[in-house]
Every structure is written in structure tokens, then in C-alpha cells.
Amino acid sequence: MPVYLWKGQDKKGAVQNGEIEAADESQVRARLHRMQIRPTKIKKKPADLFENLSFMQPKVQTSDVVVFARQFATMINAGLPLIQCLDILQSQEENKTFKKMLKEIKDSVEGGSTLEDALSNYPNVFDELFVNMVAAGETSGILDTILNRLSEYMEKAMKLKKQVKGAMTYPIIVFVVAALVIGVILVFVIPVFEKMFADFGGALPAPTQIVVGMSRLVKGNIHYIIAAIVLFSFAFKRFYASKQGRVLVDDYLLKLPVFGSLLRKVAVAKFTRTLGTMISSGVPILDALDIVAKTAGNKTVESAVYKVRSAISEGRTMADPMGESGVFPSMVVQMVAVGESVGALDSMLSKIADYYDDEVDAAVEGLTSMIEPFMMVFLGVTIGGLVVSMYLPIFKMAGMAGG
Secondary structure, three states: OOEEEEEEEOOOOOEEEEEEEOOOHHHHHHHHHHOOOEEEEEEEOOOOOOOOOHHHOOOOOHHHHHHHHHHHHHHHHOOOOHHHHHHHHHHHOOOHHHHHHHHHHHHHHHOOOOHHHHHHOOOOOOOHHHHHHHHHHHHHOOHHHHHHHHHHHHHHHHHHHHHHHHHHHHHHHHHHHHHHHHHHHHHHHHHHHHHHHHHHOOOOOHHHHHHHHHHHHHHHOHHHHHHHHHHHHHHHHHHHHOHHHHHHHHHHHHOOOOHHHHHHHHHHHHHHHHHHHHHHOOOOHHHHHHHHHHOOOOHHHHHHHHHHHHHHHOOOOOHHHHHHHOOOOHHHHHHHHHHHHHOOHHHHHHHHHHHHHHHHHHHHHHHHHHHHHHHHHHHHHHHHHHHHHHHHHHHHHHHHHHO
16 A cells, blocks of 8 residues: 655644555545644655665664653543554654554554554564553553653663663773774784884893783784684673573672672662552552563562562562562662552652662762773873883983983
8 A cells, every 4th residue: 555745734733744554645635634634745655665674674762662652642631542643653753664563553453452462562662561551551541641651761761771871881982992002003013113123133121022022922813812802702692691691690790899889770770660660550569570570681680579579479578578689778678668568669669769860870970980080091001001111122222322
């Protein structure tokens, strides 16, 4: 069925545009009339040569889903029928992949499926958290409220992820650049100096001899070094993909001196934010904990959450197994205990999440301010040391000539 591009004005005179799949132009005009839009331009969309090549299509980003949830909530709150909401969202979507997905979701709902079932067909875009909260919203009749909560939750999760990524990316980039610079100096620059020193003759200072020896070692075994790095990366990836490897690495990451504290705070913020959002949306606590465990992102935290879930299913409170796990700070355990005792667990979890969001902000800022001078010292000592060791023989020869 062909796709038509349209442009028109709504009831308030605002200019709108989008795409509609229809048999002919008359069907497009009829659908726009139902949407209360007066068309000013309608034309058939040119064929996309790469439409059937999935790797050439844009990926659906979290930001796309956030905008979808927020606009969907606004339309439902305004009283528009579910099918019409999906039709408008699909027609206005610019991401081709997401647009096609929304059309298929709309067709499924039109065919009698629930929104929950239609969304669950795309687990890479709508995860279990999203689908289960939509199901709770459909059942309780507060889908607009649930979608607003989802969009707020996802925006905060995106911010948290961006902060952690920024904190981790900076030192990695500096280290990689430093390693490349040192490699270039050892392989290409120092051999030139070595030849020059050999022409002059005489004994080289000890630091220069060490650097020249390193240069010969690296230059003579560069292929083996690159192969070793590639093999190590491949082996580590395979090891981390295994169940036991993931458990060992994730547990070790939480015990790292500086980054471990940051990762623990991120895990607590994510756990409390996700669980609080789901409980306040009407998802049963056992189902919520099961989803929280699967989306934890760390096997140690996942194991702790499953133990909490098992304890609750046996009739225990939530706070006790959290304290026994050793993963959650004592303050979190105590606040959860208070929330359970007063019957306000969801709001207490949200307060904990807000607190730990601020803690992550402070931790990232402190980590960045600490890493910057360390990296400057590292670069100065390594690269500066190499340069100075190469100039020592020149200073020595200059001294002898002056003497």
C-alpha cells in the first residue's frame, strides 16, 4: 500500500504534517478529515531503496520512546480514542523504523489485541517494565498517568546513564590516546634517535638505554602485541558473556576503590526508581521485583533482588533480606523499613532514588575532578619521561663539547 506525505492545518490553524498509508488520495483526505485537519498538500512518498535492508534503517532510541509516551499520554488525557492516538503518533513519527513499528502496533490493536500484547512484540524497544506498566494502566483505566510516569522514569534513567558513561569515557579516551602516542614514539621516533646516537658513538645514559630497549622490544614484536590485545579482548568478551564470568566481573566491579562506589550508587538509584515507579503504578510487588532484577544490569545486584523477592514470597518484610544481602547501604534498608511500616513504600523508594541521583551527580563530579590531575601527571611522567630520556645524550654531548 502506498504512503502519502501530507501537510495541513488543525482546528487552531497550526501547521501539521506527516505520513499516511492508504490505497489512494481520497482515503488520505478522509482520514485527515477524521483527524480534524484541513489538508493543503498531499503527495505520494517516493520509494525508499533501502527499506528492506534492516541494517540501513535508523535505530529506535530511548528518546524516541520517551517522546512517544509523553505525546500518547497527552492525547489519551484529551479523550482521543486509542486507535486515533496511535494513528496520529505513527503519522507524525520521523524515525522510519519506529514509524513502521507504530503502524504495526496500531494494526494489532485494530485487530483486537490489547496494547500490552501489541507492545510486547517489540522487546528491544518496549522492555518488560514498559509493557507491564502499560498493562497495569489498561487494567486500572489510568493509562495516561502511567505513560507520564514512564516518560519521567525513562528521562531520569537516560540522565543517569549519560552521567556514568561520561565519567567512564573520559579516562578511557585519555588512556587510549596516551597508549597510541607512546606506541608511535617507541616505534617511529626513538629508532631515529637511536640511529643518530649510534653515529655519534659513546655510552648512552641508563634512562636512554632503557627506552631504546623498550623501543626495540615493541618494534620487533608489534604484530604479537596487537594479536595479544585482540585475543585478550575476544577472550574477555566470551568470559563476560558466560554466567560465571558475568557474576565474577560484576562482583569485582562493585568492589573497585573509586568506580565501585559510583556503580553501587547507580545500582541503588536504578533499583529504587524502577521499583517505586512500578509499585505506584499498581504492578504487584513480586512481579515488580522480578522485572527489576532482570533490568538491574549487574549480576550481583540481580541476585540480591531475587533473594529479596524470595523472602517476600515467604512472608518476610522487604528490608530484612535487603540488609542481609550486603549490596544495599544501611540507610536504604532503614528507609525501606520505615516505608513498609507506614504503608508508603512507593513514595519512600522515590525519595531514596532522588537522594541517590544527587549522590551520583556529586560522585561523578568528584571523580572527574580527581581524574583530571591524575591523567595530567600520568601523561607528563610517561610521555615527558620518554622525551627527556632521548635528550639526555644530546645534553651530555653538548656538555662534553662545551668542556
